[in-house]
Amino acid sequence: MIETRYLTKTYGKLTALKELNLTIDQGDIYGFIGPNGAGKTTTIRILATLLRPTSGQAFVCGLSVNGQAREIRRKIGYVPDEFGTYEDMTVTEYLEFFGALYGIPPKERKTVIQGVLDLTDLNFKEHAQVDSLSRGMRQRLALSRVLLHDPQVLLLDEPASGLDPRARIEIRELLKELRNMGKTILISSHILSELRELCNKVGIIEQGSLLFSGPLSEAIARVRKGDVVRVRLREGSEGAAALLAEHDFVNAAQLDEEGFVEVRLREQIDDYTFVPEFLVSKGYKILELREEDVDLEDAFMKLTRGQVS
Ligand SMILES: Nc1ncnc2c1ncn2[C@@H]1O[C@H](COP(=O)(O)OP(=O)(O)OP(=O)(O)O)[C@@H](O)[C@H]1O
Ligand SMILES: [Mg+2]
Numbered sequence: 458m459i460e461t462r463y464l465t466k467t468y469g470k471l472t473a474l475k476e477l478n479l480t481i482d483q484g485d486i487y488g489f490i491g492p493n494g495a496g497k498t499t500t501i502r503i504l505a506t507l508l509r510p511t512s513g514q515a516f517v518c519g520l521s522v523n524g525q526a527r528e529i530r531r532k533i534g535y536v537p538d539e540f541g542t543y544e545d546m547t548v549t550e551y552l553e554f555f556g557a558l559y560g561i562p563p564k565e566r567k568t569v570i571q572g573v574l575d576l577t578d579l580n581f582k583e584h585a586q587v588d589s590l591s592r593g594m595r596q597r598l599a600l601s602r603v604l605l606h607d608p609q610v611l612l613l614d615e616p617a618s619g620l621d622p623r624a625r626i627e628i629r630e631l632l633k634e635l636r637n638m639g640k641t642i643l644i645s646s647h648i649l650s651e652l653r654e655l656c657n658k659v660g661i662i663e664q665g666s667l668l669f670s671g672p673l674s675e676a677i678a679r680v681r682k683g684d685v686v687r688v689r690l691r692e693g694s695e696g697a698a699a700l701l702a703e704h705d706f707v708n709a710a711q712l713d714e715e716g717f718v719e720v721r722l723r724e725q726i727d728d729y730t731f732v733p734e735f736l737v738s739k740g741y742k743i744l745e746l747r748e749e750d751v752d753l754e755d756a757f758m759k760l761t762r763g764q765v766s
Pocket of ligand 1: 473492493495499647
């Protein structure tokens, strides 16, 4: 659905994007993550055909940004990182304006606008002035606008930035709804944990280079070292902990405050299935086994080198 090949963008001496190769398939929710200045907005603006690449190629729905910009624009919805101001315009007028711009026939416009307002829960503000909306509502309005022409691909540049926790959750729920409608979504953020529930794939960019692109689970697995597994046993936890502590694959084992045996694996061990096998072979009865959650912020810091341009 989206593909870039050796996509490069320079601003004078500064290389903002270095030979970026990424692939986003239909129905993917791709989290594009990187620190400030990494090149996220640059990439998104190129895909939205608002910025020309210096070299390399980018395709959206099989169309090239070099030469087929007009066709691409019909297929995408782009939400920029800044909303802009629209003085003296109500929510409905704003959507009417963009509906006309997208070429939606006047007869259909009302229904289409009602549809996107329903989806984004903005009905109650249809007569409000755009400039009077809260930041969260404005983000939802920006999403309403790009949904007017029912695009297949959404390019969202930090749609949740500057929002309070509740508004973030609302945006996330809305994006989940769009995902369920089968849209392909590229969403940028500098917060990895925010994208966890939403995205099936992530790309991690730093200083214009893609450090990782692929399934979220793989990104996590990459930084997962010295895993911790917790096991709850019917009885004999202390003895089990002592036995496990002697195991070749185990770094340390002890009881945690909930009474679980906390097993810290050796760094090079990434498969913990030996833990239940070992315990069962020793006659223990396992009630529960949990893998400790990887701290996503931690994962992100390890994947990036912490360089900010
Ligand atoms: N119009 C421009 N002229 C010169 N340099 C630019 C221009 N736009 C972006 N840059 C530079 O390109 C690099 C990438 O910027 P970009 O806006 O793509 O980063 P970003 O990942 O979106 O960052 P942020 O998280 O802050 O939004 C930065 O070093 C930035 O200063
Ligand atoms: Mg940006």
